[in-house]
Amino acid sequence: MTVATTLIPGLDDIVRNGDPKLRAEAARRIAELFLQDAAHLRPKHVDLFDEILVDLVPHAELVARAELAERLSLIANAPPVLIGRLARENEILVAGPVLRRSPVLGEDALLEIARIKGQGHLLAISERPKLSADLTDVIVERGDREVVRRAAGNAGAMFSESGYNELIKRASQDGVLTLAVGQRGDLSDVRLKQLLAGSIDVVRHRLHDVVKPERRNAIKLAVAEITGVPERFESKRDFVPAQRIILALREAGNLNEAALLGFAKSHRYEESVAALAAMSGVKISTLDNLVSGDRFDPILIVGKTIGLEWATVRALILMRLGPNRVPAPSDIESARVNFARLMPSTAERVVGFWKTR
Template identity: 25%
Template structure:
């Protein structure tokens, strides 16, 4: 009786030769977008089926990634939606889609179980503000990623993290977020509602929020009346100190002169003559009020927001506002010097580099400026 020797299990094939892969891609590129879409979805179906039967061969993964890389934007967007929640896709493909433009990346970053903390940290380091915000909003975000977001100190990304109630934020990182909320008003409302807020941090937050959020904190926590009174007194002293020193020294606005400045800027705007270069000219002519109204008009900001930026303890908001209206970031140091000459040294910049941010688009800069200058009890941007 002969002995039947069981055959060895079939191993996944090695990577497809580069020449063969190039031929396949060349063939696919000559097809119509509809044919490319059907081809890619067919490969996705094959990969899913192979995953259900012991794993897909490496060659198929290579084909899947390469075809996706060369596919048109709309095809990549549809594929990203299909793969957003699956656990069988090639991890390299998921990472590639997560780093694609944000409309493609968003569903993958939000839900893919194949993105690990290291992948998310890489997105924070390499990708746009929109990608970073989506990482911060990811459900059940890990502590290491949350810690990196807080350490990064970006206003928009930290605000997104504060709204993510399922994020695992370590106590030290959450305390840092509360500390940032003293300057970043948009953080205050989401932090007030966050499950990680404890009584000690609530009392700290209580010192610099408005009446509506103070009531929300009081409704949530049973705060000791003596400690509450102390917090109110500390907040009052801090506010009075700033009112008595910083703000009047920073911006002594001549109310009689504001109307003419506003009228001049409105006239230039109606005539189509208000340009970023005019803001620089206004400063050279020592017209700080015209600069403020012009910056607000070009950026569609509130004049009060620009005034607060000019009176700030950091030049960061002013820098963001200038980028938002199209001023060259290389010109900002000289512009800041002119403003301080006219504005008694404000805005301050104690470490000399608070405004030296990574590259921002005009839209990103405007969004961050509005976050930083948001009213304390107003809605987040």
């Protein structure tokens, strides 16, 4: 550490007795020195940097610590004790980069952090290039909806038998998670059938559309075994009868929000989509693809454009899920807040784009 002490005279005294500003400045300069020479440092030199930086870095400002964590997360021989300290910080801006990608952070440390830290730390861990089954067990047990979705969509994640059981259980109440799990390359046909058994028709069709072609036949076979009826995924909904109903309502001057609300509450999908198409000017085929997707956003956007009340938008969201499924209260509240915040001008621009499709 001769170079470091030459660079910063009185370093020992700064470490022991210096004020926070002096320590922060020393941390910045020594970290920069390490980052410049990291590729050429021997392990014993890394340890020397580590010993000093762990005493200095905590006194640096949040932005400086976050920037240092970002840079160190990419270095294979980053100071291990410092990396551990950064990963355990409560500030996710600091811990996040290290948890996401640092090759220095070991399995034991990751497990410890996953068991005691909050959702931000779990989300960062779920984005690592590789996740062991032990880690995903903790993630699936403790993680919220977003965390579990991210882990399920991570191709480098491994899941134990119990982990998969919990994933499929949670997917029965989460269409987005169903799509993520259904596209996993390590999902067996038996697990696929369990996954589909807990899903609704719109999610099954969506999954069929997004999986690799070789997986589609397995989905058809699984649904046939579940329902006892061969499923024709290629067939489209027949909107002709619904269009006739909507045309008659329009000619009678009765095509309005009250009629749409009635269709939605009765879970009459074709009539609801046909009514939305007539009221918004967007093609039925376009709206069908949008509404039957894995997000509520299209309903919020078209609803805002034609001036629907929240009660009608909420009924359309529930209709989209089917008569036997109810979204999580937090999802409904999030949709309500997003609908309230959505500017009509923004919604109109999006709908204008849909009309050109």
